[in-house]
Amino acid sequence: MRKTALVLAGLAVAVAACGNAPTNTPAQSGSSAPATDAAAKPLAGVKVEIAAKWTSDEEKNFRQVLAAFSEKTGAEVTYASTGEDTGAYLGPRIKGGSPPDVAVLPQPGLVQQYAGENALKPLNDAVIKQIDENYTPYWKELGSSGGKAYGVLVKAAHKSLVWYRTAAFEEAGVQPPTNWDELVKAAQTIADSGTAPFSFCGASGWTLTDLFENVYLSSAGPENYDKLSKHEIPWTDASVGTALEKMAQIMGKKEFVLDGNSGALQTQFPDCVTKVYDQKKAAMIIEADFVAASVGQSGEKVGEGAKTFAFPKVGDTQPVVLGGDVAVALKDSPGAMALLEFLASKEGGEIWAKLPGYLSPNKNVSPDNYPDPLTKQLGQTIVSAGDAVRYDMSDLAPSAFGGTDGKGEWKVLQDFLRNPADVKGAQTKLEDEAKKAWK
Incomplete structure (x- = not known):
């Protein structure tokens, strides 16, 4: 039986997620x-x-x-x-x-x-x-x-990270935020300085599930996360709406999203990393430790020109999502x-x-x-993480819902990136897809 309610206190290790034409x-x-x-x-x-x-x-x-x-x-x-x-x-x-x-x-x-x-x-x-x-x-x-x-x-x-370009933060005069309100405020300051705050890989739907899971775990808490991961509560639940509304705060502002929402939907992973560290067009990417593999190709050094901060707390829980x-x-x-x-x-x-x-x-x-010291630190963060650590929700779901390109949760969250104002519509679509996958 698939185990979705994950309490990982005391774990000594951790485990993600993601081309086109097969080679x-x-x-x-x-x-x-x-x-x-x-x-x-x-x-x-x-x-x-x-x-x-x-x-x-x-x-x-x-x-x-x-x-x-x-x-x-x-x-x-x-x-x-x-x-x-x-x-x-x-x-x-x-x-x-x-x-x-x-x-x-x-x-x-x-x-x-x-x-x-x-x-x-x-x-x-x-x-x-x-x-x-x-x-x-x-x-x-x-x-x-x-x-x-x-x-x-x-x-x-380790999927609960935000990567940032040090120079972009220094030019805007902002510090790494510790909570969601600070993140939104920092994003506005960075946008006002002339740089897009966020580079999204919207064409890779799994990156959007990672963002949702962090927001949901922090805002709804571990117990609701476990229930939603098993479809014991519906995606129309108010807790899901709250998480989507938070996401809309950074997806719904034109100046926050590099290349606009339509451009983000055409950007695959790791091209969003290239746009931050090689092309220097944006300040942040919300994604896992494996971003480091692409940072190195840009000429930036992990821990210097490319740094991370923990995913900002949205509610009472500091999220740590593993894959x-x-x-x-x-x-x-x-x-x-x-x-x-x-x-x-x-x-x-x-x-x-x-x-x-x-x-x-x-x-x-x-x-x-x-x-590098940063990667070593990430490994230690996983070791010391407490009871709120959870495994990637979409990876534990039936593949038709949580792991299929152009379908299920991937597709609905891509539609939501296209129109972040339609929170209720996204919830209804997510629940419809979940019902089909779990029946």
């Missing part, structure tokens, strides 16, 4: 791992295909992890990008009998769905041994269904379980942790591996 190309071997005699490599000549959502800088970093696996084992790994909608990419391949060996699922809800369709292969003893050594039981449960372990949590996301990506096997192939074992290992996690835009869900990966 399918080999991951080139690099120098991340020591060379070994080819005859000693156990998977020499074995081909492994892995599909994941990552593109751009996140894909480049993940390819370095795959290259280390290839160097160690001799396996030839091919990477395929699923694009925004992982389910839409994998569904036809599963039905056609030609799935990739391994897939990285951005929503735990897909683990439940595919396990129910008998599309996943249970993890073998070697992979489970790595999970038991390196993860807390909670994360093992997230990758399980019907008492069987199917998934490895390979990447974490994560789950790697699963869809084939009984020689390389599938070996790759999952590597991704679940301390070795695999430490290779990835040295690269920007990554947080490890592996409790044995030392924070000293992170490339």
Whole structure:
């Protein structure tokens, strides 16, 4: 049974979310791992295909992890990008009998769905041994269904952050806000200085669900968050209206949104990051720690020209929303379980942790591996977070509602960005979509 009411006090780790046309190309071997005699490599000549959502800088970093696996084992790994909608990419391949060996699922809800369709292969003893050594039981449960372990949590996301361009704040004379009213006031001051406060990636609907979840968790509180995540209260509830009204305060002012609302709806992730740090057109992006992977390409340095502040409190709760990506096997192939074992290992996690835009869900990966003080701090924030921490609501929902491009919650919140004045209309549409997904 999917667990949506998440009380994560005392967790030592945490776990997100997100291309266009799929690509399918080999991951080139690099120098991340020591060379070994080819005859000693156990998977020499074995081909492994892995599909994941990552593109751009996140894909480049993940390819370095795959290259280390290839160097160690001799396996030839091919990477395929699923694009925004992982389910839409994998569904036809599963039905056609030609799935990739391994897939990285951005929503735990897909683990439940595919396990129910008998599309996943249970993890073998070697992979489970790595999970038991390196993860807390909670994360093992997230990758399980019907008492069987199917998934490895390979990447974490801290989604309760606002990234800002230091120079834009200094030019406007504003300080990082600590509550929502201060955020709106700072945004107005930045707009008056001639810079758009916010860069939204509205074409990537999941970014809008992240914003809603933070506002809702803070304004409605953890108990209502848990109820809404299971559709135990309707989306027409007054608490949802309050959250949407707060969002409208920053979406509804023309001078607040870079390129206007229509332009924001044509901006994919991570292009919104580029517009802040490379093109220097806006001051802030509301999104997770993995923004760091794109910041580095702009010439700005994380922790200096690019900084973060905690998502401002809207109500009584300081929100901490977490997300994560789950790697699963869809084939009984020689390389599938070996790759999952590597991704679940301390070795695999430490290779990835040295690269920007990554947080490890592996409790044995030392924070000293992170490339900058900010990333290390984010990992520590997750460790010290209290009872109000919650898992990404849309990722736990049925995929038809919370994880499908152009449908469900993604589509309704995109429509809301187009017309932030229509709070009641958005609530009605959200409830209609939820009823269909949970029936």
